[in-house]
Amino acid sequence: MSQVVNLKSVKATCQSCSLSRLCLPRGLHDEELERLDRIVQRKRPLTKGEALFHVGQPFHSLFAVRSGSIKVVLPTSHGEEQIVGFHLPGELLGLDAMGHDAHHCTAIALETSSVCELPYHQMQELCKQIPSLNDQLMSLISDEIAGEHEMLLMLGKKTAEVRLAAFMANLSVRFHRRGFSSTEFNLPMSRHDIANYLGLAVETVSRLFTRFQEEGVIEVHRRLVQIRDRDRLWELAEMGGPQCPGVRADN
Amino acid sequence: MSQVVNLKSVKATCQSCSLSRLCLPRGLHDEELERLDRIVQRKRPLTKGEALFHVGQPFHSLFAVRSGSIKVVLPTSHGEEQIVGFHLPGELLGLDAMGHDAHHCTAIALETSSVCELPYHQMQELCKQIPSLNDQLMSLISDEIAGEHEMLLMLGKKTAEVRLAAFMANLSVRFHRRGFSSTEFNLPMSRHDIANYLGLAVETVSRLFTRFQEEGVIEVHRRLVQIRDRDRLWELAEMGGPQCPGVRADN
C-alpha cells in the first residue's frame, strides 16, 4: 500500500519473463511485447486455496499463470466436483468463457500463485493488430482442446495404471519445459485432486504409487516425486508409440 | 463439371441457411453475411464413412457441418480409437488444429453429409474486420471447450446409466434446436460408436437401452429413438439440478 513508488522497480514484464517461450509472448518482437505488456495486469499473488474466479462470475479477462499452479474445477448438481485441468506457469485460464458473459468453471490456486490478467476486449484489439499474437492465442486454444481430447481418451479407454503413469509423465515433461527437473519435482496437488482428475478413487492412486515404487519406476514421499526409470514409466503410460499423447512437439 | 452455369442457381448461402442461428453467421447483418459467404466453399457431400480430414493432414481450413453428422476420432498407439465428439449441422470442426499445421484428429461422416469449408487465413482476416464474427467464433470455441469439460465430468464421475441417459438427453436438445423433433429421432451413429464415445462396452449400451425401454423411459428400435418420459430421462441423466450440464442456455 505504502510502497507504490517501489512497484515500478519490481514490475515484471513479458520481456523479462522466462515463460515467454511458452506463453502468449511467443513469436512477438520487442515493440509488440511492449504493447502486450501495457494491457497485462499483474495481480497480487493468490494464496493456497484461493479462487481466481468462480463458476458463474462475470467474464472479462483471460489469465496466464505466472508462478505456482491452479486447478480448474467443474461443480456438479450433486455437490461433487470434477477437476478438468491443472495449470502450470505459462498456461492460460478462462478460455472456456470467451464469447460468453460468465465463467463456466472455477479456478483455485493449489499453492501460492501469481497470475497475469489479460482484459479480454483489449486482447481482442491487440490480436487484430498483432497477427502473431493472434496466432499464438489460437495455438494455445487449440492445444487446450487437443489436450482435453487426450484426456477423454484417458478416461474412456485407459486403465488406472496407465492414467497415473501418463499423468506423471505429463507432469515430468511440463516441469522440464519450465526449467525444472524432469526427474524430481513436487506435486502441487493432493492425492485427492489427482484421483478426482483421473476419474479414480484416492485409494487406487495410493496403491498405484506404492506399486510403482515397488517396481522401481518412481519414488514418492508425500508430494516429492522422483522418476527412477523413465523408459518404464513411458511404457506404462503407453507413450512409446507413434505419437506421444499429451505431449505436443517440443518448443 | 459441365454444369458450371447451374451452380449459381443451386448455390447455398449463409443468408439462406437455416442454421445461421447456431453457426458462424449468428449476429451478422446482411453485408457481413455476404462477405462471409464469399470465403465459404461448399464442398461435394461426403458419403457415409468418408473422412473429411485425417490426423496428421495439413490444416488450412475450419469446417462447418451443413447437413448430416460427423464423428471426430482420436487414434491411439494401440490401434484403438476414441471418439471425442459427434458434430451436427451448425457445429464447427477442426478447432483443435488452429495455429498448428496439422490436424490432431480424424473426422468421419456418419451418413451422407455436407460441410462448408472456411479457409482459416481468410477467416482470420474476416474476423479482424467483423467483430461480431470474431465474437461468434470465440463463442463457438469456448462452447467446444466447455462441452469437453462436461464430457470429462461424465467419464470421470458418472455411471454407465447416467452417461447414456445424458447422451440421449443431449441429442434430444440438439436435434430440437435444429428444428427436428426432440422426442423422436434417428441415431446417426452405431451402438459401437456410442459405447466408444461414452467409454463403455457395446454390450453395456445395449443392456441399458433395453432397461430404459422396460422402464418406459425411451423406446429404441434399431436407430430410431422415441423419448417416452422426458422428465424421467432428465432425472436419470442427473440434469434436473441447478444448471443443466451439457446444455448451454437456449439460443
Place this chain on the structure above:
DNA sequence: CGGCCTATTGACGCTACTCAACATGAGTGG
C-alpha cells in the same frame, strides 16, 4: 436365399470402488 454386419442377451470375472482401520505429518496451544 445366403452371407455379413449390427445388435441383443447371458454367464463369468476382473478392475477399481467402498468401507474401515490405521499411519504419518502438520499445525496449534499449553
Place this chain on the structure above:
DNA sequence: CCACTCATGTTGAGTAGCGTCAATAGGCCG
C-alpha cells in the same frame, strides 16, 4: 518442547459395476 488434534495418505477386506467372451437374433444387400 511435547501432547493433542486434524488433515492427508496408506493399507486391507469385501463387493459391485461393468468388461470380456460367447452364442444367438435380426436387418440389409447382393
